[in-house]
Amino acid sequence: MEIVKSSTALIDSSLVITESLVQAGADLFIGYPITPANLLYSYGSRRFPLFLSAPDEITTLQWMTGFAATGKLPVTATSFPGYALMLESINMAYMMELPMVIILVQRLGPATGTATCGAQGDIALLNGMISGGFAIPVMSISDSQDCWEVPAKALQMATTLRTPVILFTSKEEVMTSYSYDISQFTGISPVVRNGYSENKPYKSYQADENLIPAFLPVGNPRHQVRFTASTHDEEGNLQGTSKAGLENSIRIHRKIMQNMASYTYYELDEQKEADTLIVSFGITSRSAHEAVARLRKGGRAISHLVAKTLLPVPPVYYEIASAYKRVIFCEENYTGQYRQIMYGYSSPDNITGVNGFGKMIDPSEIIREVLKDE
Amino acid sequence: MSNRFLTGEELPFCKGCGHTGIAEHTEKALLSLGWSPLDVVLVSDIGCHGIVDRFFTTHTVHGLHGRSIALASGITAGLNDPSKKVVVFLGDGGATIGMQHLIDAAHNNFNMTLVIHNNFLYGMTGGQPSELTPLGFKTPTLPMGASTGGYDICELATAAGANYVVRVMGIGDFSEALSVAFSKSGLSVIEVLEVCPSYGMKANPGMKLRQVAEEAGIEVKVYADRERKAFNPLSLNSGGPLFEPSDCLPVIFSSEIDKPVQIMLAGSAGEGVQAAADFFAQAAVTAGLNVTKKGSYPVTVGVGYSASELIVSPQPIFYTGSPSPDTLIILSGDGLSFARNTASRMTKGEILIDDSLPCPEMAVPVIPIGFRTHAGPRNAAFYALFRYLDHSRIFPAEALKKVIGESKLGEKINLEKLFQLP
Ligand SMILES: Cc1ncc(C[n+]2csc(CCOP(=O)(O)OP(=O)(O)O)c2C)c(N)n1
Ligand code: SF4
Numbered sequence A: 001m002e003i004v005k006s007s008t009a010l011i012d013s014s015l016v017i018t019e020s021l022v023q024a025g026a027d028l029f030i031g032y033p034i035t036p037a038n039l040l041y042s043y044g045s046r047r048f049p050l051f052l053s054a055p056d057e058i059t060t061l062q063w064m065t066g067f068a069a070t071g072k073l074p075v076t077a078t079s080f081p082g083y084a085l086m087l088e089s090i091n092m093a094y095m096m097e098l099p100m101v102i103i104l105v106q107r108l109g110p111a112t113g114t115a116t117c118g119a120q121g122d123i124a125l126l127n128g129m130i131s132g133g134f135a136i137p138v139m140s141i142s143d144s145q146d147c148w149e150v151p152a153k154a155l156q157m158a159t160t161l162r163t164p165v166i167l168f169t170s171k172e173e174v175m176t177s178y179s180y181d182i183s184q185f186t187g188i189s190p191v192v193r194n195g196y197s198e199n200k201p202y203k204s205y206q207a208d209e210n211l212i213p214a215f216l217p218v219g220n221p222r223h224q225v226r227f228t229a230s231t232h233d234e235e236g237n238l239q240g241t242s243k244a245g246l247e248n249s250i251r252i253h254r255k256i257m258q259n260m261a262s263y264t265y266y267e268l269d270e271q272k273e274a275d276t277l278i279v280s281f282g283i284t285s286r287s288a289h290e291a292v293a294r295l296r297k298g299g300r301a302i303s304h305l306v307a308k309t310l311l312p313v314p315p316v317y318y319e320i321a322s323a324y325k326r327v328i329f330c331e332e333n334y335t336g337q338y339r340q341i342m343y344g345y346s347s348p349d350n351i352t353g354v355n356g357f358g359k360m361i362d363p364s365e366i367i368r369e370v371l372k373d374e
Numbered sequence B: 001m002s003n004r005f006l007t008g009e010e011l012p013f014c015k016g017c018g019h020t021g022i023a024e025h026t027e028k029a030l031l032s033l034g035w036s037p038l039d040v041v042l043v044s045d046i047g048c049h050g051i052v053d054r055f056f057t058t059h060t061v062h063g064l065h066g067r068s069i070a071l072a073s074g075i076t077a078g079l080n081d082p083s084k085k086v087v088v089f090l091g092d093g094g095a096t097i098g099m100q101h102l103i104d105a106a107h108n109n110f111n112m113t114l115v116i117h118n119n120f121l122y123g124m125t126g127g128q129p130s131e132l133t134p135l136g137f138k139t140p141t142l143p144m145g146a147s148t149g150g151y152d153i154c155e156l157a158t159a160a161g162a163n164y165v166v167r168v169m170g171i172g173d174f175s176e177a178l179s180v181a182f183s184k185s186g187l188s189v190i191e192v193l194e195v196c197p198s199y200g201m202k203a204n205p206g207m208k209l210r211q212v213a214e215e216a217g218i219e220v221k222v223y224a225d226r227e228r229k230a231f232n233p234l235s236l237n238s239g240g241p242l243f244e245p246s247d248c249l250p251v252i253f254s255s256e257i258d259k260p261v262q263i264m265l266a267g268s269a270g271e272g273v274q275a276a277a278d279f280f281a282q283a284a285v286t287a288g289l290n291v292t293k294k295g296s297y298p299v300t301v302g303v304g305y306s307a308s309e310l311i312v313s314p315q316p317i318f319y320t321g322s323p324s325p326d327t328l329i330i331l332s333g334d335g336l337s338f339a340r341n342t343a344s345r346m347t348k349g350e351i352l353i354d355d356s357l358p359c360p361e362m363a364v365p366v367i368p369i370g371f372r373t374h375a376g377p378r379n380a381a382f383y384a385l386f387r388y389l390d391h392s393r394i395f396p397a398e399a400l401k402k403v404i405g406e407s408k409l410g411e412k413i414n415l416e417k418l419f420q421l422p
Helices: A013-023 A038-047 A057-069 A080-096 A123-127 A144-161 A243-263 A284-297 A315-322 A337-343 A363-370 B018-032 B048-055 B068-079 B092-097 B099-108 B153-160 B175-182 B197-203 B209-216 B273-286 B333-345 B371-392 B397-405 B408-412
Strands: A008-012 A028-031 A050-053 A074-078 A100-108 A114-118 A138-140 A164-170 A177-181 A226-228 A266-269 A276-280 A303-307 A309-311 A326-331 A351-355 B040-044 B059-062 B085-091 B112-118 B164-169 B187-193 B222-225 B261-268 B290-296 B305-313 B327-330 B350-354 B366-369
Touching: A008 A013, A008 B273, A013 A038, A013 A144, A013 A164, A028 A038, A028 A057, A038 A050, A038 A074, A057 A074, A057 A080, A057 A100, A057 B068, A057 B099, A074 A080, A080 A100, A080 A164, A080 A226, A080 A243, A100 A144, A123 A164, A123 A309, A123 A337, A138 A144, A144 A164, A144 A177, A144 A243, A177 B273, A226 B048, A266 A315, A276 A284, A276 A315, A276 A363, A284 A303, A284 A326, A284 A363, A303 A315, A315 A337, A326 A337, A326 A363, A337 A351, A351 A363, B018 B048, B018 B085, B018 B112, B018 B175, B040 B048, B040 B068, B048 B059, B048 B085, B059 B068, B068 B085, B068 B099, B068 B112, B085 B092, B092 B099, B092 B112, B099 B112, B099 B153, B099 B187, B112 B153, B112 B175, B153 B164, B153 B187, B153 B222, B164 B175, B164 B209, B175 B187, B261 B273, B261 B333, B261 B371, B273 B290, B273 B305, B273 B371, B273 B397, B305 B333, B327 B333, B327 B371, B350 B371, B366 B371, B371 B397, B397 B408
Parallel strands: A028 A050, A028 A074, A074 A100, A100 A164, A138 A164, A226 B059, A276 A303, A276 A326, A326 A351, B040 B059, B040 B085, B085 B112, B112 B187, B164 B187, B261 B327, B327 B350, B350 B366
Antiparallel strands: A008 A177, A100 A114, A138 A309, A177 B290, A266 A303, B164 B222, B261 B305, B290 B305
């Protein structure tokens, strides 16, 4: 018998995501258990330099924000029921401009729904979750390499832009074991953290040319720091609706929009002769990938866009889509949420969807939609 | 920099508001203890009391209504530094909506001081009652007076484990009481009874704070003074990676299959279904195949069905669903109930079923095998996968034997005996 050493191990993606975040320099995991995020919780307890179990999800987010105010990079993982509880607190962290990564593992809703069934039903919620319609970055994981790279990128984005970042995944992604080639999981270096180092008077929300304020932790002996979730000016003082206050709030949205180009990740697999583009994200990208391979094998030209930066929607997605006669959005929710986000409730006839509810989308469903008029 | 804790500007509260006294006496107490402003973090809640933060020269953090305690818990744990002082300002409203956080902070004994501004009502929103409003106390929205008495927040904090708990009357100079609370380690709670002239006084003309407290049986005293260990966020993990090259499986065997094969194994909880599927998946890797594996079981993991979906393939696997497997293996009645839908969807492939079970009418061949009689309930899943490999030859059964044999389980099971054909 010839024995060939391999670099293949049977592991699940929750392990890969956790390891990525820790190697990228996340300081602590705070969690409240919920299926299907429990593997992330348990690996978090084993691997993060510090782990705390919170008594509920509101506390989770508040503790995370407190730690972030002292300069730490916190991570949590939850699913819709917990995420719903976190909503006001995420708005708070967003307004305070404190970094953190929140992993949202989607499961079947509404409400408690079915904890053990996957879904992609929360993207519309994320699109409007910051009051005022402000942008918050949402990054999605679509394949094994993403499990490794995207969490680290999300942490870097959170740190650099001083914002909570949502890492968007689903049950089938984080609870399935794969024979992974672990040699691909290398090369993550700790995120770069820039703090305020000047000796001039410091203002907590005075922004640089990238609209990002320099960070200093509370408790530092050099400068007074004010963090506040209410409308505030450069100094962090309450403002009502003063010009300085409103300008500062709008800056937070513009900060995300202006810097998103540096954090726009997608994969475009184009065929010159193709007139149809499949758009997918997350777990459904696996089905779409399979459908594309089968279509091409059968002689049908087809292109495929895997969106990894989901929100705010990168303008380049519109550019890519505009080159096609037909665009098909594949997503595991009832109404086609991402399609609606991009093209509205009454999308043009050439923009259609393959949707699933309560089960993964089968590649054959996508193929059927592509070939429906042929 | 001046060592004053207040900027000296006029405080923003209505004339006669009890909040003014708390802010001023907080400064006095911190000065008397020798703290310097940048060693102090003031965390404030939403409410009239919370708008005071801009008048403080300390670090200030102003969050959400009712969440200040939890936010401050994160801050003090993040600082983890006894040379810093975290002070939380909240109202009886914040204490009501954020009760969980107060209990939790006491339970964990976080290093900080909570100053509860109890004016018996919600000032900022127009004088509605809180759950600390005393029996009979009137507010603009409760002109008949509260019909239930408020609960005792000091008793609650004490029961939950706070190191120091005290209630004081917010009249005259109570800075000494604040100093004592500020100098305790772990969680200290100081509830200050005070008056909101704009709503409390108006709804209860001529009210006297002492009298309100006395009539309601609200005692002014120290509730707890002890030295339980304060919260200390220990670093738990030494930092070893979650997966390493030593987790990799060598390729020893080979497989002849040229396309993906999907298998579902369905049995009962506690009968080793998940473990068997895991070994099978590892064995497939040692045969050079790609594998995905997922488990299905009810949330009550100890009863009912336990099933596993496996895909093995010579090519990379993208789509991980297998709505209609090539082979369905049913080990028990629980497994049969769970897999019935899947079985009825199958238009190709076969079903291997334990011979103790009724043979369902299906569109595909159903083959009864004595999994349980040969191996017993505990090992039926292992034996079934062995029989399946022997029968399908998708990769050598030897691979399964090897991964089990080299595991801890291998020491407990007599594989030679178990893996025997009839
Ligand atoms: C989640 C939430 N619910 C309700 C409110 C509205 N609100 C603002 S302050 C407040 C009550 C304030 O009362 P208290 O905490 O006693 O402080 P005071 O104004 O008396 O100082 C309420 C209900 C809010 N800001 N957030
Ligand atoms: S409304 Fe009441 S609590 Fe608010 S500032 Fe005025 S007196 Fe104080």
